[in-house]
Amino acid sequence: MYKYPLYISTALSGLIVAASDIVLAETMLDSKQVTALFSGKTVSSHHEIKGYDATYFFSPDGSVKGVRDGEPMSGKWTVIGIGQLCVKEGMKHPCRSIVENNGVYKKVKVKRNGDQETLVIYKSFTDGNQNNY
Numbered sequence: 001m002y003k004y005p006l007y008i009s010t011a012l013s014g015l016i017v018a019a020s021d022i023v024l025a026e027t028m029l030d031s032k033q034v035t036a037l038f039s040g041k042t043v044s045s046h047h048e049i050k051g052y053d054a055t056y057f058f059s060p061d062g063s064v065k066g067v068r069d070g071e072p073m074s075g076k077w078t079v080i081g082i083g084q085l086c087v088k089e090g091m092k093h094p095c096r097s098i099v100e101n102n103g104v105y106k107k108v109k110v111k112r113n114g115d116q117e118t119l120v121i122y123k124s125f126t127d128g129n130q131n132n133y
Contacts, residue, residue, distance in 0.1 A: 042130040065133035
């Protein structure tokens, strides 16, 4: 008499567990979103590969200044294409995509096969030049 409700209950509880395991997909930001996120902001971050912390001010005039791994840095920043953030410091000028997942922003390298490698996790975005860089 109760075997069908038990099967339904077991099936539904399995769906609930499966739904709780769903990971939201990362959203790649477009150029307007990247510009709005960085321009005029002091940004704190952690480089996942190299292991250092950094804080930069991304000026609306395209200059960037800050401290990376305890050392001062300065350069220029732009946003190109469909939303790649480019930071030019000396001869280096890498451009990388910015993704968002559940309020966490990351700089990623998109490999030729389409896989993404997380390079930087952004910890905070604060209006203005908080450290007078």
